Amino acid sequence: xxxxxxxxxxxxxxxxxxxxxxxxxxxxxxxxxxxxxxxxxxxxxxxxxxxxxxxxxxxxxxxxxxxxxxxxxxxxxxxxxxxxxxxxxxxxxxxxxxxxxxxxxxxxxxxxxxxxxxxxxxxxxxxxxxxxxxxxxxxxxxxxxxxxxxxxxxxxxxxxxxxxxxxxxxxxxxxxxxxxxxxxxxxxxxxxxxxxxxxxxxxxxxxxxxxxxxxxxxxxxxxxxxxxxxxxxxxxxxxxxxxxxxxxxxxxx
Amino acid sequence: xxxxxxxxxxxxxxxxxxxxxxxxxxxxxxxxxxxxxxxxxxxxxxxxxxxxxxxxxxxxxxxxxxxxxxxxxxxxxxxxxxxxxxxxxxxxxxxxxxxxxxxxxxxxxxxxxxxxxxxxxxxxxxxxxxxxxxxxxxxxxxxxxxxxxxxxxxxxxxxxxxxxxxxxxxxxxxxxxxxxxxxxxxxxxxxxxxxxxxxxxxxx
Numbered sequence: 234x235x236x237x238x239x240x241x242x243x244x245x246x247x248x249x250x251x252x253x254x255x256x257x258x259x260x261x262x263x264x265x266x267x268x269x270x271x272x273x274x275x276x277x278x279x280x281x282x283x284x285x286x287x288x289x290x291x292x293x294x295x296x297x298x299x300x301x302x303x304x305x306x307x308x309x310x311x312x313x314x315x316x317x318x319x320x321x322x323x324x325x326x327x328x329x330x331x332x333x334x335x336x337x338x339x340x341x342x343x344x345x346x347x348x349x350x351x352x353x354x355x356x357x358x359x360x361x362x363x364x365x366x367x368x369x370x371x372x373x374x375x376x377x378x379x380x381x382x383x384x385x386x387x388x389x390x391x392x393x394x395x396x397x398x399x400x401x402x403x404x405x406x407x408x409x410x411x412x413x414x415x416x417x418x419x420x421x422x423x424x425x426x427x428x429x430x431x432x433x434x435x436x437x438x439x440x441x442x443x444x445x446x447x448x449x450x451x452x453x454x455x456x457x458x459x460x461x462x463x464x465x466x467x468x469x470x471x472x473x474x475x476x477x478x479x480x481x482x483x484x485x486x
Numbered sequence: 487x488x489x490x491x492x493x494x495x496x497x498x499x500x501x502x503x504x505x506x507x508x509x510x511x512x513x514x515x516x517x518x519x520x521x522x523x524x525x526x527x528x529x530x531x532x533x534x535x536x537x538x539x540x541x542x543x544x545x546x547x548x549x550x551x552x553x554x555x556x557x558x559x560x561x562x563x564x565x566x567x568x569x570x571x572x573x574x575x576x577x578x579x580x581x582x583x584x585x586x587x588x589x590x591x592x593x594x595x596x597x598x599x600x601x602x603x604x605x606x607x608x609x610x611x612x613x614x615x616x617x618x619x620x621x622x623x624x625x626x627x628x629x630x631x632x633x634x635x636x637x638x639x640x641x642x643x644x645x646x647x648x649x650x651x652x653x654x655x656x657x658x659x660x661x662x663x664x665x666x667x668x669x670x671x672x673x674x675x676x677x678x679x680x681x682x683x684x685x686x687x688x689x690x
Contacts, residue, residue, distance in 0.1 A: 235577060262583040267496050302579050305490045309649060316645040334645070344492030349579055352491075356576050364576070376514050376522065380569045383526030384533065388573070391527070391534045409541045416663065419540055420670030423551065426531050427558075427671075428679045434527040438520065446519075 235392055239290050239357040246288035250456050250463045251359045251367035257470045258355035262348050264474050273480035274343045280473055281350035288354050299349055306342050313338040361385045370456055387433075394429055398422055488574075488589055489635060491582040495642040502638065503587030509564035509594055516561050528559060529566035533573065540663060547660050553627030554620075554668050556597025557605050558682065563597040564590065588638050596630035608672055609683040616676065617669050624668025628661040629654075 241247075246254075265277045285295055314322070317334030324330070356364065365382040369375070402418065409415050494502075517525055532555050539546040556563045568590045574580045581589045600623045607619035636650035675682050 259583055266584040298579055312649045316648050341492050345490045348491035348582055352582050379522045380526050380565055384529045384569045387527045387530040388533050391530050395534050411541050411543050416666045417670045420667040421674050423535050424671045424674035430527045430531040431682055434524040437523040
């Protein structure tokens, strides 16, 4: 269930230096979140779609992911056209839909999906362990990097534990329903996960001490940006982001 | 309770990121290198717990558990939640980079509030009172998160009022379920592993 679905591949995006991908992903997300010009937003969406194509990801899988995340956006579409004051666009019974409301809702939808697709293209195409090492090379605080890598490592272990416990529950005839018994059972399940996690953490710590852990976590992976394509990729992306800023700024002035 | 990318305005995003940075740095100060495995394993336990869907009538909700997270971890729940949310963003695309700060605050701040309000009460001798505190902790944490989500929406655009109200209203059943689950979970931990509730993670 917890799979890094998009992380393996040999496309241009997959093989770019992960530090570049992190930097570009952050810059792109921040810039797109600030956009309000229609042309700029559409250009951003087109850019991230292009990135998905370059990364040669399965369009079906990406589409499914994006669809799942659009829940809140759907909620906004139900309300925003009617709560926004402005020019009347359409009327359904007592409800008046305004042009501004529809524009605002579509602006949010496009921006959300543009950032989402970019997130998939840049970060989900990198294995989590590589991301952690790249974060460390980018001078993220050591403790955050450790926490990030350890958490990812133990998500799998604890998820496995969770599966064992739910299997045991099923074999004993547990069927979830809306009643206190169900909630109590789930609460005990969570409690058991916490207890086992605690014991496990204790053992991990002991094992680390045995191996001479002294408070530093070394990363062996070395990255180097001397390949021409990395530099080319970075400059292209920066140019694209700058392009978005110019599109936005030109129409404001 | 994630806010999607592209919804909030720049000032709200920046405020969220700044508050999250403060919370995370306070939390990190409390974690020494010895405690990192503990916090990480607990952080992943909460990540997995958030994948558990609990039935409510014909529908289902997933667990949030930020109340008990706060009670167990204290300020360290800020970095723990930040990391869990970052992993959710990368693995499932729930949330994202620019809303990471806001989402961390909406989940972790109620946790810290619960830590100060309930950590002692939950761990005390009298069983009855500690269970009432546990219910209140689960209930209040989700309520506070809902209010924080509503506030960040309203500061972005006043027309979000009805959406914000609906979000809080829709979370009322979640609050009750989180309260019940937290209650039973605390009852379980009191019997099985009382030292967990003794603030071994939160202190220091």
